[in-house]
Amino acid sequence: MLITASPMEYLSPSKALADRQPSWHLLVVDDDSAVRHACCEIAMRAGYTVYSADSVEAAQALLRQESIDILLLDLKLPRNNGLVLLEEVKAEQPEMVVIVMTAFASVSSAVEVMRIGANDYLTKPFALDELSMVLERAAQRRHFDAESRMLRERLRTQQGMGNIIGRSSGMEKLYRILSKVAFSTHPVLILGESGTGKELIARAIHFHGPNSAMPFIPVDCGSLVPSLIESELFGYVKGAFTGANRSKEGLLAAAGSGTVFLDEIGELQLDLQAKLLRTLQEKEVRPVGATQAVPMQARVLAATNRDLAAMVEQGQFRKDLYFRLNVVNLKIPPLRERPQDIPLLVAHFLERMQREHGIRYTLSDDVLRIFAAYEWPGNVRELENAVERACALSSGPVLHVGDLPTQVQAFHAQMRRPAMVPGAEGDAGGIAGDGVANGGGIVPIAELEKQAILQTIRQVNGDKLLAAKLLGIGKTTLYRKLKEYGVEEAGDPPPQIH
């Protein structure tokens, strides 16, 4: 549709074109009727809903009535200069994309208009395909801005965003980056302690990107044995090794233009790091035993709770792969650095429990205080687990201290009697007997953590995966801790593909 403020005209874009893309509303402002009509004609053919005005005043009147997405503005207008309109628009509707037309190719005026906020400019006289290109760029930008605003809004209001909860400044910052990276295809490195929500964020990136209909494939590099990781990721050809009775496509190729999420990337062995780097650089996958590579379109997201930069320093992680993956990184802050998110998360988990059990749970005052003060070394997963466990164990709708996991109860005992060794008075459900007091009778958090881990493993008869689940920590973290304590048993954790 072409509406001109003066004189009024009406034209309708061809239906096929209008159906092809969202019809952005474009306003052409130029006092030269020949240029104005030519611009309108081209834009209309490209599928825009077009309005036009021959003066700043007419444009201002139109802008008050219509919602305009893109403004094509001649700077040299009678009476009121186009710059006035540009400044006005940028102050009042900063999301509008403005393309400025100038009659002279003066670099300084181009710099000036970009500084004031024009997104692009055309120097008169210009060729029609130049105009088409600039309009196309403007439409892309408008589309991108609209999508990221919508995504930000959804993140803020927690609607359909994979349920990422949190309004702390750390999380807000994360949402801003997330809304941008979701639309690109670069690798993203997601960093954060165990249980901070790395996988949740990876899924959000995928499911809010342009290829959300394609598969999202998580691969846990921490629990698969290296030979299995290689054949899973890259695939193999028949006869590549004993038992390879038929060829198998690797996940990097099978994902198509979807996403492969390499969880615990810090655990990947050096030779596989080299192979992954080659794959990312050349965008092709070479299956084990194959002479030919196959093209790869998948996006790769990686996550780790390890300090990759330090691992690079120590020669445990390839520097070139680190740089390749680290084009964009998302650091998820630990829960203890964003205590204001705890009540929101608890409310979210309680709501979920209410849906599942049909009971409207609340926390006792003691539990509220503990939740706010506890350090949550296992982060959101530990909090989620504590809430779920308390709901499962509680005898009524109010959750009490006795319903909390051992390590949180131990912390509570510590809070109440800082001079006592926890369990010394037979604290029900607390850590009894194993407490090791230092000088002032205070048990360091690390020691409490160790006791909680070892005791839980004992309680579940050595089932480490179950113990990790109950403790609200990742299995890789559990294995690492056991290694630190020097009590790790021989053998890899069982292979597992999600």
Ligand SMILES: Nc1ncnc2c1ncn2[C@@H]1O[C@H](COP(=O)(O)OP(=O)(O)OP(=O)(O)O)[C@@H](O)[C@H]1O
């Ligand atoms: N911001 C959040 N809002 C809601 N739930 C969250 C949030 N962060 C994490 N969770 C929940 O906490 C649990 C752990 O999250 P996730 O598995 O993504 O963590 P992780 O960082 O990958 O942990 P690990 O390093 O142990 O693998 C999941 O159940 C997830 O849904």
Ligand SMILES: [Mg+2]
């Ligand atoms: Mg994870």
